[in-house]
Amino acid sequence: MARKGRHSSIVDVAEAAGVSLQxxxxxxxxxxxxxxxxxDHVLQVVKTLDYTPNLSARRLRSKKSSSLAVRVDSNSTPGFFRGFIQDDFVYELTEAAERxxxxxxxxxxxxxxxxxxxxKKLIKSKDTDGIILTTTKVNDPRLSFLEMNxxxxxxFGRPWGAEDLYSVTHPWVDIDGASGTAEATAMLWKKGCRNIGFAGWVSSHSADGVPQSVDEDRYLGWKNTSGKLSGKLTRRSDPGFNGLAVFGEQSVASGRQAARRLLDAVPDLDAVVCVSDTMALGCLLEFQRMGKQAISITGFDNSPIAKEFGFSSLDQNLPAVSRGALEILMxxxxxxxxKVDFAAENTAAHILLKPMLVVR
Amino acid sequence: MARKGRHSSIVDVAEAAGVSLQxxxxxxxxxxxxxxxxxDHVLQVVKTLDYTPNLSARRLRSKKSSSLAVRVDSNSTPGFFRGFIQDDFVYELTEAAERxxxxxxxxxxxxxxxxxxxxKKLIKSKDTDGIILTTTKVNDPRLSFLEMNxxxxxxFGRPWGAEDLYSVTHPWVDIDGASGTAEATAMLWKKGCRNIGFAGWVSSHSADGVPQSVDEDRYLGWKNTSGKLSGKLTRRSDPGFNGLAVFGEQSVASGRQAARRLLDAVPDLDAVVCVSDTMALGCLLEFQRMGKQAISITGFDNSPIAKEFGFSSLDQNLPAVSRGALEILMxxxxxxxxKVDFAAENTAAHILLKPMLVVR
DNA sequence: CTGAAAGCGCTTACAG
DNA sequence: CTGAAAGCGCTTACAG
Structure with a gap:
């Protein structure tokens, strides 16, 4: 019975149950x-009074906000890619956090x-206990701020290009893009494809074969697997790998162009592994236009686009990413x-998850 | 100077500034x-000490959370439509709220x-002062719960089908779909198009010409404007309006089918107003396939799809929607x-905003 | 315009 | 296992 329309407090419950506050x-x-x-008796009273603890009071006293902050972004950024992922990531993160x-x-x-x-505001006002960052880069001011404080x-995402990708001062969870495109390539090979191309974003690749970006990571998965299966492994630094890889930018038009260039270079092309669903859609539409529907295509993200147009794609498994994020933090x-001392506690500061190939 | 690594409090500021707490x-x-x-003196000290008020303490004392709760959804729902909008809506709402x-x-x-x-939990735990709902329907249990309490x-969105759309017990902000498709139709007419079709979702329309759903609202905007401009206004109950309107579902395939059906019925078709960007994409691709690129197309949402494929679309103006939402609530x-007594205070409980036609 | 006191609703030591 | 007291960091009456 909340008095006079206000919600019942712990005092009401204690009184009604005949026990002390704590x-x-x-x-x-x-x-x-x-x-x-x-x-049981207390819980019964809690139910009767419909009591829910006041979280502000709890936070103030316990000095824990039991909250996490995440940046939300506008979808106005070019390309479909970001939007699809972010939406689902915020959803899955919230779901996992609530659990x-x-x-x-x-x-x-x-x-x-x-x-x-x-x-700074979020932390000093005690509104959040932790932060989820989504796109970190080398010399990221956010990283130094968070570490210092x-x-x-x-x-979410490895700090590509960092001196030590596995530094315990920078925990992360990420998707293993290389393993994903490797799986896609193997699937296509198994299906009978023998001329499997790649459509990526950036053509400049590191000489040592260590990926420096999301797209290079995905490119290498295709390159290594494709080379191994076909026996045509060339020197590591060869970016084009037998002319089967072409690069552009994150747009449907660029995907279309990639499709044409690949087909020009390799007339008996029978499959293309794409760095993204956007590129994949471009390839798909261009091949359709050219009457080359037989060419198989795989994308990355398993976005609604992949579902709608019915091509295979690599799902980032965001529920698992979110669970992993909370495991690292909690x-x-x-x-x-x-704040975990990963070195001392010997728990994982980094989780690399395999994406799931959804075959269509 | 926060003592011993903890953050400075209002007491620290008061002491350092030589004034009282309040x-x-x-x-x-x-x-x-x-x-x-x-x-000024106090603010100077605040700056020096890098003081930020503890929001839990403030909330507890003031009995205001100064927070808003909004449901986030998974993008796994079929069709592109939801995801694009939600993403941006959450972003714009957060931005407007922070302001x-x-x-x-x-x-x-x-x-x-x-x-x-x-x-119930959010409200009873005093974590939020208000709720933003995103898809309400007739007899929505959430509405009765919120009203009762x-x-x-x-x-965000009118309660289509409700007895009184403008009831002061159900405040809302929405986009005027009819005005949007009317504007698109007028733009196409001005451009010289004389056979402007419509591709929608649901073909069952109310007899009295009062829209009962998002898609019917958008349909009527096209129908009335198209009829007025062409002088071919038929009876209100005619759903097809000279066979220029076809209906399907929210998918690219359905858009493709709509394109074919419209062209079958009206060989000299020169434009199509679509209920969504997804349908518009289907039309666009199908017309491309048939070599009918000259047919103009408009979509709805101005999603990345519209930008990517370069067709005109109606932008929902989510920044304005978000600002409107906060005006109603605050x-x-x-x-x-x-909790506003809209009837007594004579302030707007409902805001209907015109979408912005982005011509491409 | 400024100050000393009370209190929001919890959890946290501490005592039994 | 349970209780009486203290206190988290603010804002809100109230007094001057």
């Missing part, structure tokens, strides 16, 4: 400390400098977001 | 109550019943989310 508190926070009989009793706060930022200011954080079973 | 508090909450000289000092909390739900439970809320200049 017995009620314990029922919620340390149920094992309370005798089962008492616990572990964590709230997700959205924030926006127009630049990384502005983002640092926003992060000892704020738990993690990035441990496998913990219920609080804390 | 002079500091006033500087933040009622600056006009503080003498300018004192105010007015409001946080946005994301939550998920698998069903409306489950959503009611989540809403006197929770400030608003829906008033034009207010700084708190409150």
């Amino acid at each position: 017995t009620v508190s314990n029922v919620f926070n340390f149920p094992e400390r309370v005798r089962p009989l008492t616990r 572990r009793g964590i709230k997700v706060i959205a924030y926006t930022a127009e630049s990384e400098t502005q983002e640092v200011e926003k992060l 000892n704020v738990p954080f993690l990035s 441990g496998e079973t913990g219920n609080e977001i804390r | 002079t500091v508090s006033n500087v933040f909450n009622f600056p006009e109550r503080v003498r300018p000289l004192t105010r 007015r000092g409001i946080k946005v909390i994301a939550y998920t739900a698998e069903s409306e019943t489950q959503e009611v439970e989540k809403l 006197n929770v400030p809320f608003l829906s 008033g034009e200049t207010g700084n708190e989310i409150r």
Whole structure:
């Protein structure tokens, strides 16, 4: 019975149940400390009074916000790619967080400098215990800020180009793009394709065969597998790999162009592994136009585009990514977001997940 | 100087500035109550100490969360439509909310019943002052729950089919679809098109010409304008309007089919107004395939698809939608989310915005 | 315009 | 296993 229209408080529950305040508190926070009989009785009263703890009070006292902040972005950025992924990532992250009793706060930022200011506010105002970053780069001001201030954080995506990709000061969760395109290539080979091309974004590749970007990672998966299967492995630095790889930018038009160039170079082309669904759509449409529907195509992201146009694609498995993110931030079973000393605790600071090939 | 690594509090600021606690508090909450000289001095100290108010403490005391909750959805729902809009809506809403000092909390739900439970928790735990709903329907359990509990809320989208669309108990902000397709139709006419078709979703339309759904609203905009301009206005109940309207479902394949059917019925077709970008893409691709590139097409949403494929589309103007949402919830200049008695206060409970035609 | 006190609703030591 | 007290960091009356 909440008095006078206000919500019932822990005091109301304690009184109604005939126990002290912190017995009620314990029922919620340390149920094992309370005798089962008492616990059940308290829970019954909680139900009757429809009591829900006031989270501001809890946060103030416990000094834990039990919240996570994530930046949301506008979809106005060119290419389909970002939007599809972000939408689902925020959804899956929120879902996974709720399962572990964590709230997700959205924030926006127009630049990384502005983002640092926003992060500072979020943290100093005690509104969040941790941060999920989505696109980190070398010398990212957000990273140095978070590290300096000892704020738990993690990035979705490896810090490509960093000196040490596996530094314990920069935890991350990511999708293994190379393994994905390798799987796609193998699937196509198994299906009987023998001239499997690649349509990517950036043609400049590192000489040592160590990927420096998302697209290079995906390119190498195709290159190595394709080379192995066909026995046509060339020297590592060969970007084009027998002229079967072409590069452009993240657009349908670029995908169309890639399709034409590949077909020019290799008339008996029978499949193309694409770095993204957008590129894949371009290839698909161009091959359709040319009456070359028989050429198989795979994309990346398993976006609604892939589903709609019915081509195979690599699903980033965002539910698993989100679960992994929370495992890094909270441990496998913990219920609080804390700054982990990964080196000392010997727990994973980095999770690399295989994407799932969805064959259509 | 925060003591021992913890963040500085209002007490630290008061001490350092040599004023009382609530002079500091006033500087933040009622600056006009503080003498300018004192105010500047306090603000200087705030800056030096890098002080940010603890929001949990503020919320607990003030009984305002200054937060808004919005459901985020998975993009796995069929069709491109939802995803594009949601992504941008959450972004624009967060941006607009931040401008007015409001946080946005994301939550998920698998069903409306489950959503009611989540809403209950959010409200009773004092985590949110208001709710933004995104797809309401007749007899929506969320609506009755929110109304009963006197929770400030608003829906993005009109409650199609409700007894009274403009009931003050159900505030909303929406896009005027009819005005959008009317504008698109007029633009095409002006351009010289004389056989302008329509590709929609649902063919069953109300007899009285009052739209009962998003798609019917958009259909009527085309129908009325097209009829007026061509002088071929038929009876209101005629769904097909001279055979120039065809209906299908939200998919590219359905758009392709619509294109074929329209062209079959009207060989000299020169334009198609589409209910969505997805349908428009289908039309575009099919016309390309048939060598009928001259036929103009307009879509709805101005999604990345429209930009990518270069067809005209109606932008939902989500920044304006978001600003409107906050005006309804907070008033034009207010700084708190409150339950408005729209009838008594004589302020708008409903905002209908014109979409913006982006011509390509 | 400024100050000293009370209190929002919890959890956290600490005592029994 | 349970209880009485203290206190998290603010804002809100209220007094001057």
